[in-house]
Amino acid sequence: MKRGAVLVLALVAPRAAVAEPPSAEPAPAAPPAPAQPQEPSVPGAAPPAATPGRTTTIYTPYGLPAPGTDINAGLPSSSRPISGETQDTFDLAPKSSGKTVVHGSSNAAGILGAEPTSSAAPALVPELHVVTKGETLWALSGRYYASPWQWPKLWSYNAQIKDPHWIYPGDQILLRHPNSLGQGPTVATRNVGGARGRLTRAGSKRLAKDTVFLRDQGFIGDPEKDEWGEVAGAVEEQMLLAEGSHVYLLLEEGKTVSPGQALTIYRAVRQPENVPGARTPPGAIVRVNGTVRVDSFDPKTRVARGVITESLDVVERGAKVGPVRRNFEVVPRRPNSKEVEARILTSFYPHVYLAQNQIIFLDRGQEDGLAAGNTLYVLRRGDTWRKSLDTGSKMVRDRLKMDSPEIVDIETTPLSGKEQDFPEEVVAELRVLTTEPKSSVALVIQSRRELVPGDRAVAPPGR
Helix, strand or coil: CCCCCCCCCCCCCCCCCCCCCCCCCCCCCCCCCCCCCCCCCCCCCCCCCCCCCCCCCCCCCCCCCCCCCCCCCCCCHHHCCCCCCCCCCCCCCCCCCCCCCCECCCCCCCEECCCCCCCCCCCCCCCEEECCCCCCHHHHHHHHCCCHHHHHHHHHCCCCCCCCCCCCCCCEEECCCHHHHCCCCEEEECCCCCCCCEEEECCCCCCCCCCEEEECCEEEECCCCCCCEEEEEECCCCCCECCCCEEEEEECCCCCCCCCCEEEEEEEEECCCCCCCCCCCCCEEEEEEEEEEEEEEECCCCEEEEEEEEECCCECCCCEEECCCCCEEEECCCCCCCCEEEEEEECCCCCCCECCCCEEEECCCHHHCCCCCCEEEEEEECCHHHHHHHHCCHHHHEEECCCCCCCCCEEECCCCCCHHHCCEEEEEEEEEEEECCCCEEEEEEEECCCECCCCEEEECCCC
């Protein structure tokens, strides 16, 4: 083959073999049969157009869809590529009109929300709703409040609901705030593991717009105080258990449970770290894993059978169970009664850095004057960039002199002044959720910088 020649390969479709007649003269050609279109290899693909007198075969490489297949057919609209005048509707947008703004992602430990405005809620919300089959608090909140994220507020109106995952046909759900019915507002506190929930009137004011709704996740305390037993096994053949798993509980002597009783699943995570400048509160960090509902109990073997109705984290064999405090907190903002200075200790997980929407522990509590709803501000003083030089080399301070006639002229960045003379700046805002005698649980409402254990937080009086 000569250099520069072009090699052309033609792919000829296979044709049916025809027997030659014995004579030398060619036999007259028979009229061609109409070609039958092949079945598409992928459901939904359009068959290829047939050419009269010729059979066409479509070769599809392995792993590729047939021509005409919509490869995005299984994706939600928010994930499909769009072009031109195509209009996309976001799948997670509320179906009704209006907006309800909440702060905090779907993975956040707490949701900071507000009462729905008249533009977000339907024109008239009925006083009661009778539950029908298949309905949930999530769905009812989206229907009546224009946002399913408002389900904690809906739950707070109904003290008779012990577990938000379990509402039944025929239940009457209160939809409007008691204040709108001519009563005082309601602050709900529930104990899933023991006593029945209660409602307490709090006066004439409505819930503040920055009220925090939070399901208890843990505390610093004595993990053996309310220990009744442990998770010993499960019906399902799996190591990691979660909501819906059927488990076996091995209870201690003297502890008795009855069908329908709910117990809290928890575990002691670790001892609080020794943070420089902070007080180490007594006890251990107790992490709540979920809730289990007892179905049966054998007093001879001390084994109870139950189902996990709620899981905040994976549940494993050996996790403790008992009537540990399991409240649903509705925490409105409360002015600080006195000035308190606290230090950030840690979170449930030993993160190096902490940030917005995370739950953290403080080394001050009830005995120091902190209460649920108090606001603390994390303060820092100094040149933030200057502090980063501690982990870098001397060349970090070098910079180019842009107005120098030299090709490369370098100077060292000056560090003038004393950092302790610089004013303090607020880098984060914390909201106290629950308090123990010597410690507190708080939510990072907002943060401008990453937080670390040992950061100083101050609760100004009256703020």
